[in-house]
Amino acid sequence: MLESYLPLVLLFVLATGFAVFSVSVAPLVGPRRYNRAKLDAYECGIEPSPVPVAGGGRIPVKFYLTGMLFILFDVEVVFMYPYAVAAGGLGVFGLVAVGVFLLAVTIAFVYEWRLGGLDWD
Amino acid sequence: MFQATLGSQDVAQSAVNIPEIDWQAISPVVVVFVAACLSVLVEAFLPRERRWSVQVTLSLLTVVVAGLALGLYVNSDAVVGTGGITVAGQAVPLFSADYPALFLWGTLLALSFGALLLIADRSVDGGAFASPVPPAPGGDPVQYQAPGRQTEVFPLALFALGGMMVFLAANDLLTMFVALEVLSLPLYLMCGLARRRRLISQESAVKYFLLGAFSSAFFLYGLALLYGYAGSVRLVDIAAATAGTDRPETLLYAGFGLLVVGLLFKASIGPFHAWTPDVYQGAPTPVTAFMAACTKVAAFGAILRVLTLAFEASSWEWRGVLWAVAIVSMLIGAVLGLTQTDMKRMIAYSSIAHAGFLLVGAIAMTEDGLSGTMFYLLAYGFTTLAAFGIITLVRDGNGEATHLSQWAGLAKRSPLVAVTFAFLLLALAGIPMTSGFMGKLAVFSAAIADGMAPLVVVALLASAIAAFFYLRVIVLMYFSEPAQDGPTVSVPGAFTTAAITLGVVVTLLLGVLPAFALDWASVGGFVS
Numbered sequence: 001m002l003e004s005y006l007p008l009v010l011l012f013v014l015a016t017g018f019a020v021f022s023v024s025v026a027p028l029v030g031p032r033r034y035n036r037a038k039l040d041a042y043e044c045g046i047e048p049s050p051v052p053v054a055g056g057g058r059i060p061v062k063f064y065l066t067g068m069l070f071i072l073f074d075v076e077v078v079f080m081y082p083y084a085v086a087a088g089g090l091g092v093f094g095l096v097a098v099g100v101f102l103l104a105v106t107i108a109f110v111y112e113w114r115l116g117g118l119d120w121d
Numbered sequence: 122m123f124q125a126t127l128g129s130q131d132v133a134q135s136a137v138n139i140p141e142i143d144w145q146a147i148s149p150v151v152v153v154f155v156a157a158c159l160s161v162l163v164e165a166f167l168p169r170e171r172r173w174s175v176q177v178t179l180s181l182l183t184v185v186v187a188g189l190a191l192g193l194y195v196n197s198d199a200v201v202g203t204g205g206i207t208v209a210g211q212a213v214p215l216f217s218a219d220y221p222a223l224f225l226w227g228t229l230l231a232l233s234f235g236a237l238l239l240i241a242d243r244s245v246d247g248g249a250f251a252s253p254v255p256p257a258p259g260g261d262p263v264q265y266q267a268p269g270r271q272t273e274v275f276p277l278a279l280f281a282l283g284g285m286m287v288f289l290a291a292n293d294l295l296t297m298f299v300a301l302e303v304l305s306l307p308l309y310l311m312c313g314l315a316r317r318r319r320l321i322s323q324e325s326a327v328k329y330f331l332l333g334a335f336s337s338a339f340f341l342y343g344l345a346l347l348y349g350y351a352g353s354v355r356l357v358d359i360a361a362a363t364a365g366t367d368r369p370e371t372l373l374y375a376g377f378g379l380l381v382v383g384l385l386f387k388a389s390i391g392p393f394h395a396w397t398p399d400v401y402q403g404a405p406t407p408v409t410a411f412m413a414a415c416t417k418v419a420a421f422g423a424i425l426r427v428l429t430l431a432f433e434a435s436s437w438e439w440r441g442v443l444w445a446v447a448i449v450s451m452l453i454g455a456v457l458g459l460t461q462t463d464m465k466r467m468i469a470y471s472s473i474a475h476a477g478f479l480l481v482g483a484i485a486m487t488e489d490g491l492s493g494t495m496f497y498l499l500a501y502g503f504t505t506l507a508a509f510g511i512i513t514l515v516r517d518g519n520g521e522a523t524h525l526s527q528w529a530g531l532a533k534r535s536p537l538v539a540v541t542f543a544f545l546l547l548a549l550a551g552i553p554m555t556s557g558f559m560g561k562l563a564v565f566s567a568a569i570a571d572g573m574a575p576l577v578v579v580a581l582l583a584s585a586i587a588a589f590f591y592l593r594v595i596v597l598m599y600f601s602e603p604a605q606d607g608p609t610v611s612v613p614g615a616f617t618t619a620a621i622t623l624g625v626v627v628t629l630l631l632g633v634l635p636a637f638a639l640d641w642a643s644v645g646g647f648v649s
Contacts, residue, residue, distance in 0.1 A: 114166060
C-alpha cells in the first residue's frame, strides 16, 4: 500500500531539488544589477507607503482590524458556497445549521462593529 | 469514478444523513456556548461601567445552569451514557455524552466555577484585570496601561470552557481538533490580559501561542497520517483498522506519535512541558488557576478517550514509549521543582509531575485506570485551584509576591493563610487524609493491577522527591523569621474566599470520604 505513495515522494524530491538548485545557482550565474525599485520594500507592486521611522516604524493597528474583518467574511463565504451547492439534500436541518453558523459569525461582526473596528479614524 | 462522486447533480440531490441529536445529553455544552455568544453581545452593547457586574453574573449563572442541566440529564429517565450526536447507521456517537464525558463535564463545570470566582474578585487592588491607578511611584510606566477594567476575560473563559467540554467528548479526530483550537485560542489571549506585570504576561501569551500552534500542527499531521492509515478520522474506525490488517504500520506509528505529542503538550506532560513554567508564571494568577485545573481535565479526558477507543488493540506497541514519557515527566517535575525560587513556577513544575502520575493511570487501560485517573483529575484540579487562590493574596507593593523568600515566616503574620496553604501543599504531596493521597492510591493501584509495578516504583520515588519541595515551603512559612519588608496578606474578598473554601473543602472531603466520587467515576466506560 505504501508503494502508492511513491509518486508523492518523487514529487517532494523533485520540488526540494528544484528549490535548492534555483537558489544555489542563481547567485552564481545571474547578473546583478540593482536599482532603487528593486531595493524597495515589496508592497503588492505599488509604491510603498512611507512608514515613519520616528515611531519605531510601527504600522497602525487598524490594518489588523480590517484584516480580521476580511477573515470573518472569508470564512463565512467559504462555508456558504458548499452549502449553496448541497442545499437541496441538506433540507431543513442544513438550513437551520447554516442559520446558526451565520448567527455566530454575525455576533463576531457586531462585536467588532460596536468596538469601533469599522471607524478608520 | 471522479465524475460519479464529484458530479454536482449527485451532491445536490442525494439526501444527507441527518445526525440524531440527543439535545438533553449535550445541553450543558449548548448552554455554555450560547452564554459565551451572549457574553460577547454584552461586551458589545453594554456601557463599560456596567459590564463587569453583568459579565460576572452571566458567567457564574452559565456554569450553574450548565451544571443543573447535567444533573437533570444524569438523573432523568433517559438511557444515560449513550447519548450525544449520532450519525444514522453508526453505533458510536460522533460526539459522545458517555459516562466519562459526563463525569469530566461535571468536573470542568465545578472547577471553572471556582476559577471564575477567582477571576471575578476585585477586592484586592481592583482584581487582576484592573490597572492600578495611579501607577505605583517609581514603577516602570511601561508595565501599566490606561485605567479601566477588562471584561473580555469572561467571554473568553466561557468559550474556552465550551471547547474543553467538546474536546473530551469528541469521538472523531477532526471534531477534536476544532475543539482543541476553540479551547486554545481563548487561553492564549487570557494569558496576556494581566494589567500589572504586563510585559511578562504578554511574553507568556506569545510563548504559549507559538508553542501551542506548533503542537496543533503536530496533532493535525498525526490526524492526516492516521487518516491515511485507517481511511477515517473516527476513533472506532481507527481501532477497527489496527485490529489485524496488513496496512502499513509505519503510518500508524507515525500518526499515533504525532497525534499524542499534540495531546501531551496540552496536558503539559514532560518532555513537552517547556511552556508550562513560563506561562503559569506570566499569566494572571486566576487565569493560571483556570488553565492548571481545567485544561488538564480536558487534555486528559481526550488522552483517555483516544488511547482507549482508538489504540487499545495496538497498546503493546506504544505502551513502552508512554512509560518513558511518564517517567520523564515525573522526574522533570520533581527534580526541577526543587530548584525553583518562584511560587508560581514551583506549582507549575508540580503540575508537570502530577501530569506524569496521571499518565501512569491513563496508560493502565483498565476500568480502574480510567476511574482512578478521572478521580485524580477532580482531586488535583480543586487543590491546585485553591493553591493559586492563596497565591493571589500574598502581595507587596508591586502586586503578588511570588518569590519564595518573601513567604518566609508567613505563619507568624497570617496563620490562617499559612495553615490553608500548608494543607494544600500536603494534598499536592499526597499525604493521607487529603484528596491527593486518595488520587495517587487509585491511580497507582490500578497501574499495579495492570502489571506496571516498576513504573509505580518510579512514581513513588518522584512523589518522595516532590514532597521535599512542598515541605520546604511549609518549613519556610513556619520556621523562618519573617523578612522586615515582607509582603502583606490581603484580606480576601467574598469571591476569592469562596473559591479557596471550595477547593479546600473538596480536597478534604475527597481525602476523607472518597467513595462517592470514585463511584461516580466508575459508573461506566466509553461507548464503543
